[in-house]
Amino acid sequence: MSDPVNEPDTTMPAGESPPSMLGCPLTDSHGQVVIHPRRDQWLSVVDALIADGYRMCADLTAVDYLNHMSRPLPDGITPERFEVVANLLDITHRRRIRLRVQIAEHDAALPSLFDRYPGTEAMEREVFDMFGISFDDHPDLTRILMPEDWVGHPLRKDYAVGAIPVQFKGAHQ
Amino acid sequence: MTTTHETPDTDEISEIDPVIVSERETVSALARPGHVNTDEGAQEMQARSGSSAAEVLREVGAVLRMSETEAAQLMTTGDLNRISDVGEDETMIINMGPQHPSTHGVLRLMLELKGETVLRCKPIIGYLHTGMEKTGEQLTYMQGGTNVTRMDYASPLNNELVFSMATEKLLGIDGDIPERAQWMRMLLSELNRMSSHLLFMATNGMDLGAVSMMIYGWREREEVLRFFQKVTGLRMNHNFVRPGGLAADLPPGWRDDVLRILDMLPGRLEEYDILMTGQPIFRERLQGVGVITPDEALALGATGPILRSTGVEWDLRRDMPYLHYEDVEFDVVVGSFGDAYDRYAIRLAEIRESMLIVRQILDKMPAGDYRIQDKKVTPPPRARIDESMEALIHHFKIFTEGFKVPEGEVYVAIESPRGEIGCYIASDGSSTPYRMHVRAPSFVNIQCLAHMMRGGLVADAVAVISSVDPVLGEVDR
Numbered sequence: 001m002s003d004p005v006n007e008p009d010t011t012m013p014a015g016e017s018p019p020s021m022l023g024c025p026l027t028d029s030h031g032q033v034v035i036h037p038r039r040d041q042w043l044s045v046v047d048a049l050i051a052d053g054y055r056m057c058a059d060l061t062a063v064d065y066l067n068h069m070s071r072p073l074p075d076g077i078t079p080e081r082f083e084v085v086a087n088l089l090d091i092t093h094r095r096r097i098r099l100r101v102q103i104a105e106h107d108a109a110l111p112s113l114f115d116r117y118p119g120t121e122a123m124e125r126e127v128f129d130m131f132g133i134s135f136d137d138h139p140d141l142t143r144i145l146m147p148e149d150w151v152g153h154p155l156r157k158d159y160a161v162g163a164i165p166v167q168f169k170g171a172h173q
Numbered sequence: 174m175t176t177t178h179e180t181p182d183t184d185e186i187s188e189i190d191p192v193i194v195s196e197r198e199t200v201s202a203l204a205r206p207g208h209v210n211t212d213e214g215a216q217e218m219q220a221r222s223g224s225s226a227a228e229v230l231r232e233v234g235a236v237l238r239m240s241e242t243e244a245a246q247l248m249t250t251g252d253l254n255r256i257s258d259v260g261e262d263e264t265m266i267i268n269m270g271p272q273h274p275s276t277h278g279v280l281r282l283m284l285e286l287k288g289e290t291v292l293r294c295k296p297i298i299g300y301l302h303t304g305m306e307k308t309g310e311q312l313t314y315m316q317g318g319t320n321v322t323r324m325d326y327a328s329p330l331n332n333e334l335v336f337s338m339a340t341e342k343l344l345g346i347d348g349d350i351p352e353r354a355q356w357m358r359m360l361l362s363e364l365n366r367m368s369s370h371l372l373f374m375a376t377n378g379m380d381l382g383a384v385s386m387m388i389y390g391w392r393e394r395e396e397v398l399r400f401f402q403k404v405t406g407l408r409m410n411h412n413f414v415r416p417g418g419l420a421a422d423l424p425p426g427w428r429d430d431v432l433r434i435l436d437m438l439p440g441r442l443e444e445y446d447i448l449m450t451g452q453p454i455f456r457e458r459l460q461g462v463g464v465i466t467p468d469e470a471l472a473l474g475a476t477g478p479i480l481r482s483t484g485v486e487w488d489l490r491r492d493m494p495y496l497h498y499e500d501v502e503f504d505v506v507v508g509s510f511g512d513a514y515d516r517y518a519i520r521l522a523e524i525r526e527s528m529l530i531v532r533q534i535l536d537k538m539p540a541g542d543y544r545i546q547d548k549k550v551t552p553p554p555r556a557r558i559d560e561s562m563e564a565l566i567h568h569f570k571i572f573t574e575g576f577k578v579p580e581g582e583v584y585v586a587i588e589s590p591r592g593e594i595g596c597y598i599a600s601d602g603s604s605t606p607y608r609m610h611v612r613a614p615s616f617v618n619i620q621c622l623a624h625m626m627r628g629g630l631v632a633d634a635v636a637v638i639s640s641v642d643p644v645l646g647e648v649d650r
Contacts (some may be wrong), residue, residue, distance in 0.1 A: 004337050029581060030342050030343065030581065032584065051336055055471050055472075058474065058595060061610045063582075063608045067607075068601040073581065087580075087621070094493055114471050118473055119472060119473040119474025120474070121620060122617065123616075126616075143299075145298065145299040147299070154304055154307055161307065
């Protein structure tokens, strides 16, 4: 029996079930391996990848797809407003994998990876600060780049840029 | 003032500016019960007395990064003072920075001290945050280089390189970049690594009291920057590496300039060895300070000299080669103790390795084009503009509207002097990135500070910060 992690079944002929890995749809983005776990699979998929050798979380960030909901996604994945993107690195086998998880706007939360990768502490705080996505069980979920009394999350697409109220009445007509 | 104007200021603004209205709606939506509130609590380190047991434990988990056994022990006994066997009134929380000459900019550390011993440490960042990732969404791919080059201002060419490589991958032209352009990129990247590490030599010496070292390190770095100025027109923030290639070819006489640097440096580096490497006071100051283990470094996501100082052989130039790093010989220098001295020695050795690479590049530099001849991304040559209206329009379009990049998302990482610098771009098919994120090595690496400082002396804090070599422009972005 082949190892489902080491040998993602990308060779599946067309017409049969789409490629998957660890129960998640698997896609190829310019030669890079991307998997699309559901939110409830997030921790179990990461655990399986850690067991497979992905010892480092190189990067964790998010994208607000408010103005681009029509982006291509594999079948079975419902596009949501936010997407959290994690890039894991396996230094033994010299490979990377990217995880994209859909986060709904009305329930913008995701389990924290802090217990698995302590290095995601600052990255998750940054995503929280910039997008307002909260991470459950994060030890210190506070703003990291913006002041702690800041209102709004700057990297959201509906966050106004450079709109400063001016005193002159005729300035805005 | 008439009565119509006697509405509260906020309403008045909302009436006038539709942009502000949408922002305010977002804010009120956020304030819904059960949703993320914007007032999350303090970023600062809390005093032990002012925190409940659970809060301190949580903070300790985040800030001190205790081992699991320690945390479990703490959890079972419930005795928080066991963290370091101190009473609440014996400790003191002090600020180091943001205005402190050894914090390399505007890094602020809150240190909990007992006497001279650091019990807890929390880095507080954001003082240099200028929203560069947001800005990156407004700039075209052609202009994006001017933005990313200012992030890690000590190694601007590596920032431009990773951004350009990500853009090229999205465009699907990453396999078509001319040979000469790739070798030129390697040349500039390696020279930039040398200038960045020379700057580290200067600041590290200064932080440890070898003030004359600051002058020497700066002097040598300036020689490299002078070459950059000749090639790119600027000492820093070049915007020289662009999607598709480079902005210009190497100027006449570049080979002699590079050779002059390569001939000058070895003697100077030997002087560093006399002044610092073999010097007992310097060694005493660094050896055994700020120790980190391989497991900790990997867990914290540390890369670059910090990871290599623990003995982990990981260098993207060798392990996930890009450009033509497969075709040059060089060693990946690793340490064995994971202390501040190893990190110093690795950077010094990396300067020598980079010089080795640069010599090979000089031998192998091919003739050819310095940018891809793809009309989509490359403006026409200057001479064509004088004679052809179409060329003029083409040039104008590329620099005003930019070029459209196909829909998709990509993450590209290269080895900057500080570690893995990555660029994640999501494109919606327009001429500006839908989202442009830079994985800044310093941002991740400074998480090691709390771990390295724990249990050390406050006087060593300066040596530890210096050995991590953070660039705050990149940390805060």
